[in-house]
Amino acid sequence: MTELGKRIVNILQKKSSWESDKERLLKEIQQMEDLDILQDVWTRYERVQKNPDISGTRNDPNSLLAYYLDITKEKPEEEFKNEKRRTYGRDGWPDIDMDFCDDRRHEIVNFLVGKYGRSRVASIGTVQTLKSKAELRRVIKALDPEKSINYTAKKPDQSGNFALQNEILGTLPKILKKRDGTLLKNLQEVYNEFNEFAAYMRKYPQVFETAKRMEGNISSSGIHPGGIILSPVDLSTLCPLHTTRGTNEDGQAGASKAMVTQFTMQDVESLGLIKIDVLGVSTLTTIDFATKLVKNNYGIDIDLSDLPLDDPLVLELYNSGKTDGIFQCEEAGMKQALQQIQINSFDDLMLAVAMYRPGPKDYIPQIAKRKQNPNLVQYAHPIVEKHTKSTYGIIVYQESAMHIFVELAGLTPTEGYTFIKGAAKKKPELFMSMKARFIKGASKISNKQVAESVWRQMEPFQGYAFCAGHSYAYAYLSWKTAYLKAHYPVEFICARLTEKSRRRKTDIVYKYEQDAIKNFGITIHPADLNRSKLTYIKIGEKDLLRPLLIKDVGDKAAEEIIRCQPFDPDDLLYSFGMKVGGAVNTKIVEVLASAKMFGNIPKPKVLSIFEAIKAGRQKSKGRQTGNLKKGIKGTVKRRKKTLDLDF
Incomplete structure (x- = not known):
């Protein structure tokens, strides 16, 4: 064992459950050393120690070591241990997939640049072909x-x-x-x-x-949404690069001076470089905001890493169809699938998440029937039953297929990996090349009839291979959102609405508001010049106030209005006009007037008064403030406007 491995073991030995998981942990450390990726795990551990709020998911639920080092907060189930990722004989680096709050992704990119150097870190380029x-x-x-x-x-x-x-x-x-x-x-x-x-x-x-x-032929180029490449040497010596346009300061793809490879993902991987997916996920931003609201409103710190996976309120929510805003469960088809399957356990949710994709979703009615009538489930062999019992006899996960392939046919893990690679990458020639070896091996353990029966069951699998670790991660993230919505609906909906409104997703905001009103009895109040901020605000037990992010009102204008709050409620328009700066122009005021932000004053009158105030402020620069009203009224009279000015 390397010195780094020994150092990690010393940390793990302080954990109370070390003895019970010792064998698995030592095996993981040894395999990661063999694959030369233990240093990367240590780097992530150091990062999490500095900032506990930033931690990745996705492949991490496959790793017990990641759980023990607090890189992920979900302990992996035994059946999802990362055998698939650690197979010897694979022809490249294993994928490193990490999800983060999308508004903090730039921190991770900056960390990588600071850790390895700007010349050794780049976003991965993509090309679109005709x-x-x-x-x-x-x-x-x-x-x-x-x-x-x-x-x-x-x-x-x-x-x-x-x-x-x-x-x-x-x-x-x-x-x-x-x-x-x-x-x-x-x-x-x-x-x-x-x-x-x-x-x-x-x-x-x-x-x-x-x-x-x-x-x-190539029609255009782009940037991979999350792909980052790491190099031990200056990247310009290995592949062509280019910089992107933009004005962001965070180093994200598309930002100013962000480095991008002109090689695609497959090309850079063939060079032996490490690819990591650093994805910004809006759901994590929602969860972070919702938990802070719960803390502020009720003084409760929710431990989302240890939620009960049999919570009746959560299960009821999944089966009710009221899953707007719930990760992976918002589409009408997914709502229908959840109600067909009837989610009675976390395993059912994992199954639904894995199956609701083009191809496998055709099997959802069959799964629902098998669940309702267990007599319909038949297993060709006890090994098949062992690995498909939780999925009602249907091969859904890559790990299940690989274990069946290895255990039933007596083949090596490397051959098993080749098999699922052909399925996952939709390479039928690679998949079918394993058929003869599987039939021959399985016939020795069982018989040829059983072997051919199992192979026929696995053949459709090549069209919808899904990683169980991914399914677990997605399902648990979904469970977190469902838990928050079931137990703290106002706070969760407030957070979800805020996240979508900040991105100006008006159609989704409308859908979420209707869900809040119809299904949860929440009242949505219109934006208010004096009270609204950039987020939805809880102003009563079941009352939410809309933000100032109205259509056609930009962020800068909204921030300027918030900076100038409060305005005199008895003289709102005058107070508003006197306080706001150049970021709030006549077009913005027209939008605000259309939204009745100035009460019942007609829009033409609002615009005329605002223009008069602006003109008066310009003319009165350098005068005493006491003469300002007089100057403004004079300006209005000279414009020959017939107005009832009530200043």
Whole structure:
């Protein structure tokens, strides 16, 4: 064991449960040393010690060591231990996925830059390639086969060209796939599959041939939403780089002077560099704000790392369909899936989270029937039962498939990893290459009929492989939000509304407000110039006050209004006009007047008075404040406005 390993063991020995978990912990440390990733774990441990509020999730629930070092607050279940991630023989570094409050992600990026150096840390670049429909539009526009555009005109009319684009693309479905459901890979396959489209291509052969040549070409570049690459040397010696535009100071992707690789994720991984996903998750921001509200309102510190996983209020919430704002459970289809399955345990929630995706969600009705009638569940072999009992006999998780593959066929963990890699990465050739070895090995332990039966059960798995560790992490994060909503609905809804309103997600804000009003009896009060802030505020037992983040009122204007609060309620408009600065212009005041923020004063009158106050303030610069009202009234009279000024 290395010196770092011994140092970590000394820390772990002080934990009360060390003896019971000693064997697993020592095994993890040894495997991480073999994979040369223990130093990264130690770096994360140091980071959490400095700032306990920042900790990652996602793959961490697979690691008992991460739990003991306080990197994650959820203790992993035995069945989800990280065997898949530690398999010997994998051809690259294991993924490191971490989720953080999205408004604090920049702290992590800055930490990495400070730790390893700016020249050794970069965001991962992405490229977008031309797909069938996009390239067809571009080619039709450029070639103009009907010669409908008059390029000599000052403003060429392109409506005819657009009409032809829509006419041709209207012959294709939204998703390009064959009748058996498999996706079409290229334009030639699209041509062979759809006769009406093929007729147009025969009419315009130049369009078809040009589009085929352009297929797969790079159309634009971008930045991976969370991918960060780390290098032991200056990155410019390994791959081409570029900097991004922007004015942010936090070093996030898209910010000023942020370094981005011109190589894609696969390219940088092939260089042997470490890729980590540092994702900003808005749900974590909501949870952080909600727990602070609970602390402020009730003096209660909620330990979200040790929630009861059989809480009846939480289970009732999942089954009620009132899951707006609950992580992973907001879509109408997911609400229906939860009610079909009937969530009676945390395992049921994990299953629902794993299954509600394209492909596996088709099995949800079957799972619901098996749950209601256990007699429908049949297992081909006791090993299959051992690993699929919690999922009602259906292979859902990558770990379950790998254990079945290894235990039933007597194959190595490396071969098991190759098997699930083919499934997870949707590489059918890699997946099917393992069939003969599985049938041969499983036939020795059982018989060929059982082996073929289990393989048939695993074949659909390649289309929807899901990591149990991810499912656990997602489900537990979902459980946290459901716990807060079930026990502290006003605080949770307040936090969720604030998070969405700060991002100007007006349609989602409306949905959440309707949920609050109809399902939880909460009254939403309109924004108030004197009391509203940048967040929703609890002003009664079941009363929330909207923030000043009204549509078309920018953050700077809202901050300026808040800075100038309070305003004289008896003379609101005058007090407002006298206090606010240049960030609040006439357009902002027009929006505020439309929202009845100045009471029942008609909008034209509000604007005239505000303009008069502005003009008076400009003219009266340097005068004594006592003469200011007189100057303002004089300005209004000279504009010949018929106003009833009540200053």
